[in-house]
Amino acid sequence: MQLLCSIARKLxxxxxxxxxxxxxxxxxxxxxTRVDNPFLKEADEIIDVRTPAExxxxxxxxxxxxxVLSNEQRIQIGTLYKKSPFEGRKSGASLVTQNISxxxxxxxxxxxxxxxxLIYCWRGGQRSHSFGLVxxxxxxxxxxxxxxxxxxxxVVQRDLNxxxxxxxxxxxxxxxxxxxxxxxxxxxERGEQVLDLEFLAKHKGSILGLWHGEEQPSQKxxxxxxxxxxxxxxxxxxxxxxxxxxxxxxxIIPDTLFKKMKAASRFIIDIPIQERVKHIRWSYPHWIEExxxxxxxxxxxxxxxxxxxxxxxxxxxxxxxxEEFIESILQKHYxxxxxxxxxxxxxxxxxxxxxxxxxxxxxxLGSVLFPRLLELGDRGx
Numbered sequence: 001m002q003l004l005c006s007i008a009r010k011l012x013x014x015x016x017x018x019x020x021x022x023x024x025x026x027x028x029x030x031x032x033t034r035v036d037n038p039f040l041k042e043a044d045e046i047i048d049v050r051t052p053a054e055x056x057x058x059x060x061x062x063x064x065x066x067x068v069l070s071n072e073q074r075i076q077i078g079t080l081y082k083k084s085p086f087e088g089r090k091s092g093a094s095l096v097t098q099n100i101s102x103x104x105x106x107x108x109x110x111x112x113x114x115x116x117x118l119i120y121c122w123r124g125g126q127r128s129h130s131f132g133l134v135x136x137x138x139x140x141x142x143x144x145x146x147x148x149x150x151x152x153x154x155v156v157q158r159d160l161n162x163x164x165x166x167x168x169x170x171x172x173x174x175x176x177x178x179x180x181x182x183x184x185x186x187x188x189e190r191g192e193q194v195l196d197l198e199f200l201a202k203h204k205g206s207i208l209g210l211w212h213g214e215e216q217p218s219q220k221x222x223x224x225x226x227x228x229x230x231x232x233x234x235x236x237x238x239x240x241x242x243x244x245x246x247x248x249x250x251x252i253i254p255d256t257l258f259k260k261m262k263a264a265s266r267f268i269i270d271i272p273i274q275e276r277v278k279h280i281r282w283s284y285p286h287w288i289e290e291x292x293x294x295x296x297x298x299x300x301x302x303x304x305x306x307x308x309x310x311x312x313x314x315x316x317x318x319x320x321x322x323e324e325f326i327e328s329i330l331q332k333h334y335x336x337x338x339x340x341x342x343x344x345x346x347x348x349x350x351x352x353x354x355x356x357x358x359x360x361x362x363x364x365l366g367s368v369l370f371p372r373l374l375e376l377g378d379r380g381x
Contacts, residue, residue: 032132032142035118038152043118043143049127050149058220060120060152061228066103068096068127096127100134113139120145120152153220156227163230164260169195170373171261173243173342173352174269176206176334177276177283177326179360180242183269186365187240187373193233195241200225203249204283206334208297210249212286222251245341265351267373275359277326291317298329305332 038046038060046063048055051074055065069077073095081088108115117135121127124147132142145151172180181198188194198204200222202214210216217225233239243266246253253261287294295314302310309332316325355372357364 032119032129032136032144034124034146035143036146036151038118038120038145038155040118040143042116044115045117047117047119047131048149049119049121049131054122054149057218058149058153058224060149061224063120066107066131068099068121068131070099073099096130100131103131104134104138108135108138108140111140116141116143118143118145120148122148123150124148156220156223159227159231160223160254161256163227164254164257166235167230167233167260168238169260169264170238170240171243171264171266172240172269173266174271175276175338176330177273177280178269178271179279180269181283182279182360183365183369184240184242186370190370193237193239195226195229195233195239197226197241197244197248197253200229201248201251203251205244205248206337207300208284208287208294216249216251219251223254226254226257243342265376266353267376268352268354269357269369270354271357271359273327273330275357276330277323279360280326280330281322288322301333 046060048059048063048065049068050059050065051067051069051071052065053071055063055067059065069092077088077092077095080091117140119128119132119135119142124145128144128148132144135142147154172183174180181196181204184194184196188196198209200217202211202216203209204211216222230239241261241264244253244261246258281288295317298310298313309328313325313329316322316328353372353376355369357368
């Protein structure tokens, strides 16, 4: 501890702007306060001091990344440490202090003394404690997460196992193109609680479902977002979500949540295929703009639908007969897949209600769908 305090004081003396912060401080705090709550309400900001690579894989929602080592530096120090722990620690200390100094100048210079950050690293070790110690020397009240990210991850896993059982889920179901995601958006606008799995996953759950220009998050960060959404909901109100297979793109729905989804009441949206075609074309404009890429993706389905069907789809794409193409892929692939998925994933005891709509117009949704959904939802069916 004395060594760390000495390093912190030497670091603080290396930069004039940091000295100014010290002179403005009424007291010097050497030791940060260790806490075990990753969502500490007293904290003004959550700071992840791990590398950018670690942060991108998963982090506490709303945490900012102020790494004490870059990706490359961490590899460099790790390699050196294997050869000589002493030399590794010495070089690591040099890089850490340089990086902390830069962060203080760029991020903390204008923070008031009342500012209270929560800091964490991989397991609450030297990276977070070193950073916290320096900030404490300045005069900030600093919290360090005991156990670091590993503590947070355990909370996520615990909550994803417990939280789904507290809610009454209502499932919007229906063939591809029936506007399930659109309906969820409209329900949210009406003040309903919505868990939009596809929004969090950046994927619509089908072979053409990856959001244009987006990458899916890691499994762990998706679970972080799911946990955060569930924790924000009121358990006295229903949660609306879309019927999904256990996989949404490359991501897997956590087991406890998926079991609750299978047992949830279902509201099947049934609209004419012409309206489904219209909605699909509106929802996937980027595929029309990138026909060659579309054909490359469709080739993956050859073993499922056969070579002749793929050739037919390619011809329709080349001739820009988009309505015919969409209707064909719905009937020859999506509808078949949907029916199989529903049989596989539906709990036979779950209540199902079919709601027929002429279209997805505001008039139909407002006069037919929402009154029916909310009536059935209030009745608990």
